[in-house]
Structures are given as structure tokens and as C-alpha cells.
Amino acid sequence: MRHRFLMCPATHYRVEYSINAWMEGNRDRVQPETAQREWDALYALISEHATIELIDPVPELPDLVFAGGAALVLGKRAVLSRFAHEERRPEEAVWRKWLHENGFEIIEVPDDIAFEGASDCALSPDGGPLWMGYGFRTQLEAGDFLARTFDCEVVPLHLVERRFFDLTACFGMLEGGYLLYYPPAFDERSLREIERRIPPRNRYAVSERDALKLCCSALESDGCVIVSQASAELARVLGAWGKKLVTTGLGEFMLGGGAARGMALRLDEPAPKRRSSGHTPPLVSATVHFRGPLLEPGLLEELFHAVSSKGGTHEVAHMNPGRKGKEPATLELRVEAPSTATMETILSELIKRGGRTDFEVARPATLLPAEMDGVAPEGFYGTTIFATEVFFDGRWHRLRKQRMDGVIVADRSAGHATCVLIRDLKKGDLVAVGHEGIRTIIARQPEEEGEDFKFMSSTASTERRVETAVESIAWEMFRIRSRGGRIAVVAGPVVIHTGGGPYLENLIREGYVSALLGGNAIAVHDIENSMYGTSLGVNLKRGAPVRGGHMHHITTINRIRRCGSIAAAVEQGVVTSGIFHTLVKTGVPFSLAGSIRDDGPLPDTEMDLVQAQTDYARLIEGADMILMLSSMLHSIGVGNMTPAGVKLVCVDINVSVATKLADRGSMDSTPVITDVGLFLNLLWRRLEEMGKDATSRVV
Ligand code: NAD
Secondary structure, three states: OOEEEEEOOOOOOOOOOOOOOOOOOOOOOOOHHHHHHHHHHHHHHHHHHEEEEEOOOOOOOHHHHOHHHOEEEEOOEEEEOEOOOHHHOOHHHHHHHHHHHOOOEEEOOOOOOOEOHHHHEEEOOOOOOEEEEEOOOOOOHHHHHHHHHHOEOEEEEEEOOHHHOOHHHOEEEEOOOEEEEOHHHEOHHHHHHHHHHOOHHHEEEOOHHHHOOOOOOOEEEOOEEEEOOOOHHHHHHHHHOOOEEEEOOOHHHHOOOOOHHHHOEEOOOOOOOEOOOOOOOOOEEEEEEEEEOOOOOOHHHHHHHHHHOOOOEEEEEEEEOOEOOOEOEEEEEEEEEOOHHHHHHHHHHHHHOOOEEOOOOOOOOEEEEOOEOOEOOOOEOEOOOOEEEEEEOOEEEEEEOOOOOOEEEEEOOOOEEEEEOHHHOOOOOEEEEOOOOEEEEOOOOOOOOOOOOOOOOOOOOOOOOHHHHHHHHHHHHHHHHHOOOOEEEEEOOHHHHOOOHHHHHHHHHOOOOOEEEEEHHHHHHHHHHHHHOEEOOEEOOOOEEOOOHHHHHHHHHHHHHHHOOHHHHHHOOOOOOOHHHHHHHHOOOEEEEOOOOOOOOOOOEEOOHHHHHHHHHHHHOOOOEEEEEOOHHHHHHHHHOOOOOOEEEEEEOOHHHHHHHHOOOOOOEEEEEOOHHHHHHHHHHHHHHHHHHHHHHHO
8 A cells, every 4th residue: 555654855864962771982984975875765765655745954954854753643643752862852843734724633742751752652553552652752641642642552661772762773674564673672571562462473583683773663655665785594584474575775874773664654554542441541550669879879779770670661750858867868769561460560679778668459349330411320339528539440540620529430431520500411421439449648747847837727716816816818819919819708798887898898809809609698788788878778987877767778689680680781881880790890700699698689699509509619710718707608618619728818706617618628718707797807917017018018
């Protein structure tokens, strides 16, 4: 079959730097005319058997000629390379532009993962797995990413011989499922994978001599296999497989470490076969801790070697060199491996060398499909506010959208798990049942983490001086705002009755509030106050009822209903001040949840409580702090849907509301037992002072 390739003319090719074993000592040794001749011959040869697209060469990018490293193109999708070496990173923009302009969907690997496209990947032509080399350039984590992106099986192969630093150099996959490979380039596990999956008659272990001519970097099209050089034995094998062998000298390009396959990117490879649902993604990770004289010569190298020689990769997560004679050195090593079995081998090596790890081979959680919409299978696991992980498909998955009273739904093809409310379950959703393979992670107390801010203990105390509480809450709010964090406010109508409205308004205006959650009443009373200066008919300045005041709140509701919404009333000039006016003007979102006590209700009040809960959940997502101001109903409602770790401040005159919130088990709940109007007044004053201090420091 005639294929389609992308190549880059060799106009600017040279060896200018050294980023692989072949380049060493070859700087500036490329002969441009010879290189040009070799490239022209390769181009002519490939064009006889395939269609070639060309990209313009760029003077500053000598390695652009190695187009095989541009990306991995499968179907219409191109996973762009993120080169391991800085020297090649500027190529990425050039490849991205060409692939995009030529109709490929560009897929970017996460920032912190190196991936070198088709140089490190080979797709089995027979609907088998996608093979991926790692160890020198591409990182093991890229396998996980590819498996998810294409929903296919990825077999990671650990490259261990520096002369064969990428997969094309030692693994030549040919049509019909035939393979040329050089066994010493792989570790034991990888060899076992190759030998297990490809029958002996379909694979040929090339000699070192052929391997060093980069014969595995073979380009195949239209039944013709193009390599730089081949021994008679190799020619015989290819002949027996029914292939026509053609050789063309590529000596100048081998100075840069590449040959035929590395110089042409295949553009017409099909999308890989989708994996069956039971497939195990390739990555397992663990953290290993060491303590002792780690800086002794050779010791660290030995540890790192113990990981890489068994097929894993490592990253130093943390290292403390200690103090001689006083404090031992410590090391936290993050290890990744392609399978649980490999991880166990690596860990036993590290444990022999004094490592400690809490890695355990977890039993997978039992996942059962929901038999009908909105109903969980019997024995389902009910979630808590604490961060939770569930084990399936070979690794732990941290739950998304953690909240109380949900169930765990696993999405095996996407490789993640989410906390879902029972009513939102869909028939067939995979729900975790029982307790096996599920663990909760209780966050360390802030004191243990050495935070400079110490949140108050969750024991409510009316004696606690309100000023002290306000001081620390204001300080935390100031910090959250400065770093662009989120503070949600839950508020009841008492805020208005007690004269706290103008202070809350200031907080909104000054960017301390990211969302406001409440019920019908706070909006009605705030708008009534804006229109009449009263709250439930009581003049807020004088604290006395006004004549006809009992009509104010329903007249208010009627007016807003006529306008259609609070925002429309603000636009039409019907509401000109107050908390809700400020929310609309500043664009801070709000949600009003209905209740059986509501008059009206206002058009903005959501009377479908399931919808109201969804709106609340959306508005508190990602909040760093939630300020709960005098509403038992809404504060407790919000508390139930908030994951642990979010700082809750509960201001109420009644200790029982605060206690109820603290009883959820949240260690970050701060009760402030006081009048909410007074609290807001003090809080605003303190924040205003902090703002002035900060400005004067800047000036
Ligand atoms: P709630 O009982 O849930 O909470 C009121 C809280 O405020 C209580 O915990 C109480 O201890 C506390 N409190 C009272 N005085 C205080 C003070 N001076 N300082 C600090 N805390 C004080 O009542 P809620 O949130 O007001 O209302 C519950 C539901 O009823 C809401 O949905 C609300 O919108 C609705 N409601 C509607 C209307 C209306 O439509 N007209 C009127 C009232 C309430």
C-alpha cells in the first residue's frame, strides 16, 4: 500500500549540538553536499513508492530534517512532540503549524511530560497495541496519556542502551505484523512483552552490526522496505517475509542519530484499535522514602539505577541534604512503573537499600452497573466530605467533585472517578460497592503543615473574643483575594435586619466575594431596603416600624416580578442600591434556593430544589473559603456539599448551627458566635485597614 509521509529538506541539516550518543564528537562534521545528495536519493526513492509532503526548512533548526520526531499521527489526530531537549523545543511550533494547516487535530501532551512522537512509537499494523519506547527521551507517563487519548492499549518498552535512544533505532515494525528489533536495546520485561506478543516467525533479532547501521529505522511503503544498509542475512529474512529491500546510504544523517524512518513522518496511519474495557492502563506509581548518609559517593546513582534497570522511571520529589553529625539526609523518590509486577520488583530492590514505602498492591474496588436511572446498586459506598481514592484498572483514582452523600462512579475509558448524587446516576454507570479498594485521605491539620495561619479550633465558644476571630478571618480573606482565590458567601435575611447589608456590599465591591448563595428572603429584604429603607417594614436607621410597612415586602416582590428578574430590575433603574444591585453591577454570580417559607417568590428564586442544589454546587466549586452568615437552612445545605479542606466560617448568634457544621468532621470549621451585623461591620473595617496598609507599603 502506498503511504503518505512528511519530510523536511536537508538544506540546514548539521550537527551543532550533542543530544544523543551518535552526535558526540561529531559536531560540525556533517558534509553539507553529501548530506544533500543522500537526502535527495532518499526522497527520490520514497517518492517512487509513496506520496511525500514537504515542510519548509528553517535555518536555526538543523534537526527539523528528522521529521519522524514531529508528532505521532494516528487517523486525523496528531499528538505533537514535546521534545526532551531544549535544543529541539523550538521545532514544536513549526510542526504544530504545518499539521494544523493540513487538517490534523492537534493534541498536546501535558506540559511536564516529554514525548517524541513517532520516533518513540510504533503502531502494530494488525490492530494490535501501540508500542512506545521510553527511558531516554519520551517519559513513561506519556504512555498513560496516549492510552487515554486514543482509548487504545499502549505497551511501554524500556530503552536501556544509549546508542538506541529512541524506538525507531531498535524496533522496526513492518506491515503484516513483522518486526526487526535489536534485543540488547531493551530491558528484560520489555523483551518479554515483545516476545509474548509477536510470534517467533514474525520477528527477527538483528545483529549488532545491522543495528548499528540503524536498519531497524526502516521505512516501508508499497511492499518496499528502505534502509540505509543491510547484511545478506537481513536481506534474506526480509525476502522470506515477501518484502522488497532497497538500501540508500544515509551516513551523514547517522552522525545525528537518525535514518530512514526518523526522516519521514507517516501521515496516513489509521487510528489504533480501541482497547477492551478490562485493559489495565500502563502506569503505577509509588513514593519511597530514604533516610541516612545518602550523599556518600555512588549511593544515589545506585538507587536510581535500581529503578531504571528494572523498567521504572524516577523523580526526586524532595531531598534534604541534612546536617553533618546532627541530622541525616532524607530523600523522597517518586517511582513510576508500567505494571504492578514491575513496581513490586523495583520496590523490593529499593527496600533492600533501606527505602520505606506505603505502596501496597490494592485490591480493586467492586464496580457494579446501576440497573436503572437514579438508583444505586445495593451495598454502594456512600461518600464523605473527605478526599477519597478508588482503585481500579491498576491504580488509585482521586475522586472528582468530592462531596458528602454521593456515590463513586468509575469511568474506565476516561480513567477517572467522580462523586455523583444518586439522583444523577444513569443506568449502566459503574458504581463502587463495599469498602475494598476505596480509601479516604484525611488532610493533615494546618499546624502540622507549619502554616503560619492557624484557623481557630472547631469548639464553639461564646466567650471567644469576636475581634480575635475577625482578625484572623480578615487576614485569611485578604490572602485569598491577593492570590486570586475564591470566597463564597452564604447569607440569610438577618444580614439585612441587623444592618450588615452595606458591609457585605463593600466586600462584594472590593472583590472579596466570588459568589453569593441564599434564599428568597435575603434578596426580598435587601431590595425592600433599597426601595423603602425598611426590612420587613422596619426602618433600619431608626429601628422602628413605619406606617404601611407591612406591604413593603410584597410590593417589592411584585415589582421585581414585573421586571422579570433582579438583573432586569437593576438595568431598568428599579433597583439602584443594595447587595443585589452590587452583585449585578459587579457580575458576581448568585443563586437563590427556594423554600416553603417563601413569599412570592422572586423570579430569580429557584423553586426546583434539585436544580437549586446543582446551582449551589457549581458556585462553591473551587472555593477556598465559605463565609456562612446567619442562615441555618442554607449554611447546613452548603456544608453538606462541601469537600473537606475548604475553610468554613459560620457566623450565627446560636451556637447549635456552628456545632452542627463542625460535627460534619471538618477540621476547618470556625464558629463565630455573635450578631452578624456586628461581625460584618468589624470584618469590613479590618479589611479596609489591611487594604490601606498594603497600598501605603506599595507607595
Ligand atoms: P434560618 O432559621 O435557616 O436561619 C436564621 C439563622 O440566623 C438562625 O440560625 C439564627 O440563629 C440566626 N440569627 C438570628 N439572629 C441573628 C443575629 N442577630 N446574628 C446572627 N445570627 C442570627 O432562617 P433563614 O435562613 O432566615 O430562612 C430560611 C428559609 O426561609 C430561607 O430560604 C429564606 O429565604 C426563607 N424565608 C423566606 C422569607 C420570605 O420569603 N419572606 C422570609 C424568611 C425566610
